Amino acid sequence: MGNAASLKARAQVLLEQAGVTIGGRRPTDIAVHDERTYTRVFAHGSLGLGEAYMDGWWDAADLPGFFARVLSSHIDESLRTLDTLLMHLRAKFLNMQRGEHAWEVGRQHYDLGNDLFEAMLGKRLVYSCGYWAQANDLDAAQEAKLDLICRKLRLQPGQHVLDIGCGWGEALKFAAERYGVSGVGVTISKEQAEYARELCKDLPVEIRLQDYRELDEPFDAILSVGMFEHVGPKNYRAWFEVARRCLRADGLALLHCIGSNGHPGRPDPWIEKYIFPNSMIPAMSQVAAALEDLFVVEDWHNFGADYDRTLMAWLANVDAAWPTLRERYDERFRRMWHFYLACSAGVFRSRRDQLWQITLSPRGVPGGYRVPR
Structure with a gap:
């Protein structure tokens, strides 16, 4: 009992640095329902925190706000555990995004069920950050993001476009309908490929269930939205080499990640265990090194704060749809998904991670590239 009390006291000291109180009345304070939470968190860090939440051991009325406070104060760095070390070593020394491993995220995450994503993502199945510069709702923000990409790529009727990691096909559908292009989309999710083929069936769009590394054909423009996070640092150079060999000399490529x-x-x-297996968030230094001597960086646009609003909209959509979704997904899954979206919103609200759109040309745009916003 004494050990549990000392761990609780230690937790409170840490949380106070973030302005969070155990048993407090503010929405960002936490209520602990099971005293084993403290042992679990100090033993297993974020893994223990997430699993304890999934099991109903603790709650916060404003979970995204709780995470924003914790992450802004960096107290999570005091919880580096053996689980974290093992994950880091695995990522550093093993290539977990090659061969059969490359397909795991498709099976575990993107094949969960289109009903979940249809409920969460809104009018368009676009599973990436919206662009909220002039938008007031999720659907408008996603349409603005897709149009921003097309404008940055300077798409023209008759061009042939590649989407690496095409998801449910929404970006290619938008580009084909609004900008008159044809295209090819590749994905490693069977569910996404089937949906995208149906979505784009009346358009000049081909959807392939294919590893991007197999691509070797010419395109006028290349886009990749929310896929690079699954590539892995040992494959970043290969990704840019594929993009370079497939992009015509006068074309543009856009990476959104x-x-x-x-x-x-x-x-x-x-996140590794429950949401995105074999995924890594790239550092700017890794991206820069991987594209050296392959591309000219025409523009590097950061609108990471927009991801907070996007995630909060997704969270509200899932909560609203839960009476229907509960027929297929249990309460532990609901708490897992809530934790995932809330934690992610906190990450971007605290500006710990960013959202980049990087526009690239093989040799530099003659006369310079004028940046659309």
Whole structure:
């Protein structure tokens, strides 16, 4: 009992640095329902915190706000555990995004069920950050993001476009309908490929269930949205080499991905286990090194704060749809998904991670590239 009390006291000292009180009345304070929470968190860090939440051992009325406070104060760095170390070593020395491993995230995450994603993502199945510069709702923000990408790529009728990691096909559908292009999309999710083929069936769009490394054909423009996080640092150079060999000399490529502020991000053990297996957030230094001598960086646009609003909209959509979704997903899954979206919103609200759109040309745009915003 004494050990549990001392761990609780230690937890309170840490949380006070973030302005969080155990048993407090503010929405960002936490209520602990099971005293074993403290042992679990100090033993297993974020993995223990997430699993304890999934099991109903603790709650916060404003979970995204709780995470924003914790992450802004960096007290999570006091909870580096063996789980975190093992995950970091695994990522550093093993290539977990090659061969059969490359397909795991498709099976575990993107094949969960289109019903969940249809409920969460809104009018368009676009599973990436919206662009909220002039938008007031999720659907408008996602449409603005897709149009921003097309404008940055300077798409023209008759061009042939590649989407690396095409998801449910929404970006290619938008580009084909609004900008008159044809395209090819590749994905490693069977569920996504089937959905995208149906979505784009009346358009000049081909959807392939294919590893991006197999691509070797010419395109006028290349886009990749929310896929690079699954590539892995040992494959970043290969990704840019594929893009370079497939892009015509006068074409443009756009990479839309989450990025880390500092040194290469370590995989989070809870996210790795429950949400995105074999995923890594790239650091700017890794991206820059991987594209050296392959591309000219025409523009590097950061609108990471927009991901907070996007995630909060997804969270509200899931909560609203839960009476229907509960027929297929149990309460532990609901808490897992809530933790995932709330924690992610806290990450971007605290500006610990960023959202980058990087526009690239093989040789530099003659006369310079004028940046659309």
